[in-house]
Amino acid sequence: MKTTTHLAIAVLALAASGAQAADAVITSPDGRITLRIADDGSRFSVNRRGEAVIAPSPLGLELDGHALGALTLETRQDVAEDRVIPLIATKAATARDHYRGATLTFREAGAGRRLFIDARAYDDGIAFRYRLEDTGPVQLRGERTAFVPAGDPSCLVTPADGSHEQPFERLRVSQLKPDVAYDVPVVCATPSGRTHYAITQANLKGYAGASLRREGEALRLHLSGVPGRPGPAFVSPGGLKTAWRAVMVADQAGKLIESHLVGNLNPAPDVARYGDFSWVKPGKAAWDWWSGPLVGMKPDMGAYKRFIDFAAESGFPYYLIDANWALGSGGCCDANPATDITRAAYGIDMPELARYAATKGVGLLLWAHWAHVDARMDEVLDTYVRWGIKGVKVDFMNRDDQQMVDFYERIAAATAKRQLLLDLHGAYVPAGLQRTYPNYITQEGVLGAEWSKMSARTTPSHNVTLPYTRMLVGPMDYTPGGFRNATPATFEVRAEMPLVQNTRGQALAMYIVYDSPLQMVSDDPTNYRGEPGFDFIKRVPTAWDETR
Template sequence: MKRFFGWLGFFVLAATSAQTVTAPGGNLSLTFQLTDKGQPAYSVRFKTQDVVLPSTLGMRIKDLPALTEGFEVLKTESNVVNEPWTPVLGETAEIPNHYTQLTVALRQAATGRLLTLIFKVYDEGVAFRYEFPKQPQLNYFIIEDELTQFNLNGNHKTFWIPGDYDSQEYAYNETFFADIDGAKIDMNNGIGLKTIRSNQRVQSPLMMKTAQGLYLNIFEAAVVNYPVMHLEVQPKTYRLTSHLVPNALGDKAYLQTPAVTPWRTIFVHDDARKIVSSRMILSLNEPCKISDVSYIKPMKYVGVWWEMHVGKSTWDYAGSQNAQNAADGSLKPSGRHGATTENVKRYIDFAAQHGFDGVLVEGWNTGWEDWFGNWKEDVFDFVTPYPDFDLKAVNAYAQAKGVKMIMHHETSGSVANYERHLDRAFQLMKDYGYPAVKSGYVGRIIPRGEFHDGQTMVNHYNFVARRAADFKLMINSHESSRPTGYHRTYPNYIAAEAARGNEFNAWSVGNPPMHETILPFTRLLGGPMDYTPGIFEIKMSYYDKSKSEQVHTTLAKQLALYVTLYSPLQMAADLPENYERHLDAFQFIKDVAVDWQDSKYLEAEPGDYLTVARKEKKGERWFLGAITDENARTTTLKLDFLTPGKKYKAILYQDAKEADWKTNPKAYEIKTMTVTAKSKLTLRLAPGGGTAVSFEPLP
């Protein structure tokens, strides 16, 4: 690891003095100062534009005087850090971490309490956090409110979802800042649990674009022992203020000094590609704490999952209406259960035949019949299979075929129950050789009164990752709080959902075509997403003629998502028989890598389009994905990311001329050509469409 510190100075400042620090590249700067009342304040400038106007910082502490004003500066330190690091899995083999840091030590004159502010200025954004040193004036304390402001300089175009304490599974709204209003959202959106306490509150990350062409994003990094930050919106003054998700008592966070908050981040650049390709969120997290990372490996998988969403089978064994319908009160099979030994073996055969690493099985364990919506505590024990699922036989069959099984733990929101059973559940996985588990948090949280985004649940998600590391297991969480880079510290936290995934296309209004062009600018900034792409049978009327739901993409765009939506854990989510009818297109899913040596973001515009090229970690192949929104698009790309002097066989999986996500989503064509780094490639994307390309070096 390279490490370079350049000391820029040590200062003792008067209370009203200002200090400016500039990013290594020179375009982005942050100014800190105290107001006349002794309030800490900052502002951000990009080149000649004021991006964040003077904004105050502070904390309201329960039953104690607020940490908001009356501060004096004890000292400041500034230095330049250049500290690249190597991820276990990632979009690039090495991640830059180059920034200018300003540390400001403050003392509140009236109380003697100490507070330190840390600012980091990268070329693509700034980050800051509060630190509470160990001190006699402050030991145990409760955060009542965090009063971080973000004062914007105009009525920016904004991509937002409402500030729901329990769900991020919303389609994004594209409006001007002044028009943010949760009351105008259509709530017939398929989300089962909604907890929205204000129509003027949004979730971070919040993506924006100014009239002057700057791209802004407000987010957070390293959320550890702290609740998720949402944002209060003041539409007329263009102000955002931090809002922490409360617990059952209305408190925000319980802390003891020394303590730190998560980093508050503001991405700023005039090139959208610099935002979407940034790894600043990851770099702001602590380095890896796992000594043995040999078990953390990328995976492509299939599984018993989509067939439940399309109504072909069910998670439950007996059916929710006749859960105990035998004379002795035992479960009687409904005949529609998906996780049977026979059916799972069919998926294992398919995985082995086509070179997939694993098979996920949902609905294998007892308890699915009557829990949903009932706020029931003791639902699952995570070790007892249904009568028609032979755990030992399935595992032996998979091992004989060279396929790994992926465990599924649906907690039903009862995290207290899950933690009680966690070690036994993980030991069962070790006994049968399961390398990874997909966890789920559907439903209201138990302990009752807690929210998915509160401090208690953040601690739970992180605890599960840490405990899984003790067992050398990988975690893929669904319905959890959105990631903020914790997988740098615990890379066995291999993926998460935490956004509106592909399954919403099966039984709701679905995901609009622009949805996948926004996710890389929002949810994916914090970590890899298990979006479950690869749906080939687009229209749900195929399964039931009365259904009108459909996936809001073309088939070719489903292929491109394997490149544009990064995850080292990627599912081929459709049914095996649907792939068998399109083996030529399925070849791309078989070929595409999921761990990368290099990534080039060639084109990017949130809500409109994205084009990414990636080089596989342990080879010379490149893969490209290009996607668009509801508008057709033609683009010409330079292939100068390829190795000079080499020839490549390029296989294009693209929309046919007549393709359209609404009317003709399955129309695609496959073309092969020879290209070099000097070649140009013209792509034609249908409405809601995309193109996937593989580049294989020729001898």
């Protein structure tokens, strides 16, 4: 890793000299992007090449019981970073982390409390976050942060829901409904068309996810609260570090996908604790749920060996055994109290299946409901390791509050410790946790192919919108591979052997365009044999040296 770091401290408000602080301006290494933060910490703006991208927009925190008073910029500590980070099993072999930044210290009038804002300007975007230190217990009701896109631009937006599985539509900011929460990223272009940008978040560790709602010209940030916990969205026994608020920028919409901004705002893997993650192997997985599940068969050894054999014949390194393999399985989508995910259903010998798969070069992945995993995480994962399982798909979280963000961190760490792959479904949009835990290899949080079993929303136009929107912030387990192709006019909803509203060419292109180092091959084996294009699926990689 090549690293260059420079630090400098500038005292901006010196009482002894009577100097008056000015707005803090952070400029990107190439000089094209400026992030300006007001000297009272109340607002920020973003310009690129002299053009307003984000007009002056509110900053601040809403603390329960002890709101911060008037602020004055006291000190500025500058930092410059330029390093190349090796990546594992993702869209590129390396990421350049190159920025100029500053930590701005604001002093509260009359009280002596301090608010820190960490701010960075990259060649491909900006980011900032808030910190409070030495404060004692913190209860945060929300942030005052908002984004005012300059010039009422046209944006691609999607409503926020628990599973983050809604289509995008193009609207001007003024057309957004004030009573609707919109998901990140919100992807816009300046009225001139010279700058394309995406508003998003990064590094949620210990914090809470957020959505955006229109308030006048602004997109106001709203933190997700813990269900059943009224009041504060964030609580801490001491101190506060928010998620990063980020704006990715590029000359063209297609250039945004080259950015590593979201990942770069997250910590590197803890090699001392988990090793170098060289064991993480990307690849494709046979999957039994989408086409049926288990068309014409029940969950038993024969049905599962059929998919193992298919994976082996096709050269796929994995087979994902989805729901109903565990003892007491049944129902969707709540956690069945009768289900025991440390025991297989009667007639299924999971260690024997894992041994059988291993003789054929196939690793098994197991599906589980998150609540069953959370209830006894160590016992569950240790059992899977003993069985010879290679990874887990954990489903139905459908939340992004502080408690759920903590679950993501714990399950990512626990699987990394045991060298298990992790795929999260019913998941919130990526915020870069994959950078810290490369075994967290893919996730949902996208309106994907499963919806072809239930609705007509996964249209060809939706499919080609995803690389310019949801995929900008991290991998997405769309679960491609449907080979019963139909036009929108001939499509019909079928739960078993579903159709897909795209050509065979689009179905194949998903394996190149869609970023998912663990890529599902979703259809039934009988629908692939002898079919045009299946040889391509067998051969196409799922991780890349470079993405443009």
